[in-house]
Amino acid sequence: MTKHMILIKNGFVYDPINKIDGEKMDIAIKEGKIVDPKKVKEKEAKVIDARGKVVMPGGVDIHSHVAGPKVNAGRLFRPEDGRRQVRPFGQGLRAETGFSVPNVFATGYRYAQLGYTTVMEAATPPLKTRHTHEEMSDTPILDQGAYLILDNNWVIMEYLKAGEYEKCAAFVAWMLRSMKCFGIKSVNPGGDENWGWGKNISSVRDRVIYFDISPAEIIQGLIRVNEMLGLPHSFHIHCNNLGLPGSYTTTLETFGLSDGMPISPKVGERSQNLHVAHIQFYSYGGEDWKTFESKGDEVAKYLNNHSNITVCLGQVTFDETTTMTADGPFEYLLQSINKLKWINRDVELETSSGIVPYIYRPRSLVNAVQWAAGLEVALLTKNPWQIMMSTDHPNAGPFTRYPRVVKWLVSKKAREETIAKCHETLPNRSSIASIDREYTLYEVAVVTRASAAEALGISGFKGHLGVGADADVAIYDFNPEKQDPSREPEALEKALSRALYTIKRGHIVVENGEVVGDAPKRVFWADICFDEELEKQVLDELHETFAKYYTVSMSNYPISEEYLVGSTPIKITSK
Template sequence: MSEILIKNGIVFDPLNGINGETLDIAVKNGKIVDLSQINPSTALVIDAKGKVVMPGGIDIHSHIAGAKVNIGRLMRPEDHYLTNKPHKLPIRRAETGLTVPNVFRIGYDYARMGYTLVVEPATPPIKTRHTHEELDDIPIIDKAAFLLVDSNWLALDLITMGSRELLASYLAWLLSTTKTYSLKLVDPGSDITWVLTGRGIDIDDQIPAYNITPRDIIREMGYAAQLLDLPHKLHIHCNRLGYPGNYLTTIKTMDITKDIPRLSDTPVLHVTHVQFTGYKGDCWSTLESGGEDIAKTLRANPHVTLDLGQVILGRPSTTMTADAPFEYVLYHLTRWKWVNADTEVESAAGIVPYAYKKRSYVNTIQWVIGLEIALLTSDPWRVIPTTDHPNAGPFKDYPVMFSWLISRRAREELMKEVNQRALRKAVLPALETEFTLYDLAIMTRAAPAKLLGLGKFKGHLGIGADADIAIYDLNPKEVDPSREYEKFVKSFKRAWLVIKGGEIVVKEGEIVKTVYGKTYYAEPEIPVELKKELEAFLAKKFKEYYSITKDSFIIREHELRNPVKIPLETRIKG
């Protein structure tokens, strides 16, 4: 691997406290090294004078692989036939799709924007072999997947029994067996309720056939994540997603952190795509933003983090979620295409195409909520900009979303076109907050790296970090991104140069080389004394619930293209 010397870049590297200083960066063997470690006369020299240099971007929540993503592709041929980009072998494969791109476009488009690590946030255990097959085929970026455990019958049994240590052991077994990274709760307890009764439930409602509530699931899973010391503790899509009035459920969910004993420093809960659960009002016609209340609750709960699920107005989307009850409701609002599925004893899912319209009252309120939460909280370390791709908009539009965060002018321009009745009910028009490029580097690099527990070697440009680097053709000394936001969007849509693992993969917004990244997974240890008890439990429950044996779940390391195991010492007692 060649040596690279990036000279005179304007560097934004928050984990190392570097805010726009002009610096040189040396790369050797896929890592960032001290300048003395490379030979400047033979290294490839890149003149980054007048350009922004940041670590590779990290997306903590984007639906990029697995069964429901693939069904989304199948049900939307219209998403593909006008968006083809023929292959250019041996440099890159053919690309297609906007809201649900093919595997190649996912990797290439993320790389074009300077993103180098993306997390698939929802894979049912039984379907995870498929998820890995697709993750393996996505070029360039590193990946990880979160495992769906919100309506898993075995987990619900253990919570009902009050078997905390056995629950943690079962989750440890599931994570290492499926080669996944952390735990995901989607509308806890609702999928099983929907299967049995045809409706979802709120946080304190009783789950049919179990003597527990969603609140119990969140608390006990949160505690299990502490026992396992997962690098990213618990990722949660709150109950009642998509329903007016649900901001109260989100606030109650955030407050559950007070009932979860904290055994490590990392945040206890990460509430995902909070926009979809930030609705005030009794019905769609009285819908209002719950942004102010959520921002206030976040400030009072230091152990909670969020990502936005920011709506991109004027774009089509394909909504897809394990929240089957909500997709059922959404289909009855849109009446076009719809898929719902039940996943044995683990989960469910639904897919419904949708379009966010600028003139729509409801869609404008949705657009307002994400931005209000980010701007009112004003804490780039705890609020991560995402679109919950493809639910609130395609990830390709991230630079447009960033422009609303860094430029009041960009927001005002769009506000001229949106539903004015909705805007009159919002505080957004009065907000003057504008994030800086340094804040943006926190929100898209440093903070997600820390929230994933990968901050040692991801999300920064210090010595020893992985050489994942994005360079943008934007000179902040000459261009004020707040005033000239179009120039900012253009440069962040197509990075000037991207280095992944020490290799140049993008030049002037185009792919120049295809490499394959790593897949991170957690392997929490299970105490020997509990292994026997777990084996007996699994044998009994698989026989009782599943149509397959537990051996079908086991994904071996050699099945993944570039697996990286994160071994975890746990606090489970035998």
């Protein structure tokens, strides 16, 4: 650990977790942590003059597809994307390639350039999670963690159907520990298993073929298990019926399943028991593509009455990008619509995935409605702590567009300029044009770092600048005393795109928008055992499943800690 000390002087600090709203103050760093400025002598420290600049905690991304099998399959089958944003090897940095599916080096560097320091991989299939860890370990700068896809898992469906929640919890704990993953992910529960037969699920009350369980039962079962285990993060879902006209009803039904369920983290201080990812992608009304409309307002209305749910946006950015999801049947549908190339990757006993390139165009009414729906949810949900920035990278656009999304959030003018480029029918299909709300810089800091840190249960040391927090700091060249985000959104977009400084655990990794170095990495995972005795019993039963139905030996399935650079187990004692 470095003893290096840094003193950031006189910046306008936005630190929502500590309720600091643009106050001019100093931030001091010692040994990778935030310390009391009095404890750092100016002469011994590197002093950064942040007068007239914005200072925020390092960004925290709760949902981004940056590492693992489907991300890499996206890179592999899109060399045309790999050629889009290249940068040669040099100045101690590895070469960069790719726009929507950047190589691992570009991923780390570009997040750092945005002032982000923590990025959670959105979904990893257990059987291929070793790959996800290999890529995360190879990704510079960022602290990371991954969500383990468990909803279409045969073992879990069987336990939940039989009502054996204790056993299910023991199994989930073993899986998280064996896969070195951070939390539980669900992607189109039940739909992926049906996709094994080329079918899908059409509502949360549908039944899964053979396993005879409904998505609703899977969702409630896993929320329950999540809370029995007391994981730092809540159950994290990609709902059924993603992308379809009328899907908001499924979303509201899914929301409703969390009603009255407990919230009992043993680590961290989250206040949600359900995180719904990329909410934009199922905030749609309409009967079909012709009547497709935004229901972002309805979704926001629900959120305003239910504080136990958080969402990230999955905001459309109007780019040529690469869609990738464990929702195998959705990607099949998408390729049948846009006729572009299609990768599918089912994973035995566990899940599926698909990848299709996609071009979002403002002149397409459907795409324009999608763009509006995300912003509607963000702007009509009153409490920004329920909202998290994401483009569901790279599904709705690459993460490098976050500053542009901020531009739309802070400025009605910026939104109007975009609406003017959109399909002329948009105002009939969305309320976006009538929304006046503009995010403050404080709210921007909430949705880009604080709310995610809290929802992840890591706000003790991430997402804020209080004494004892990780010294992850972003400094942006924007003067809130002289510049008004609402009137100068482009200036803010530019400032957020290239941080003046990004500091990760006390190491300066970005200076003047350029990456200048690496920093010690950490990968977070839930080190948890639910009940030793029960776990033994569960594993005994599991041996047969492996011997008969998996194609790898059970002993070769778990991932050893040596795969993780900066392995950081989060100890959770369940019983």
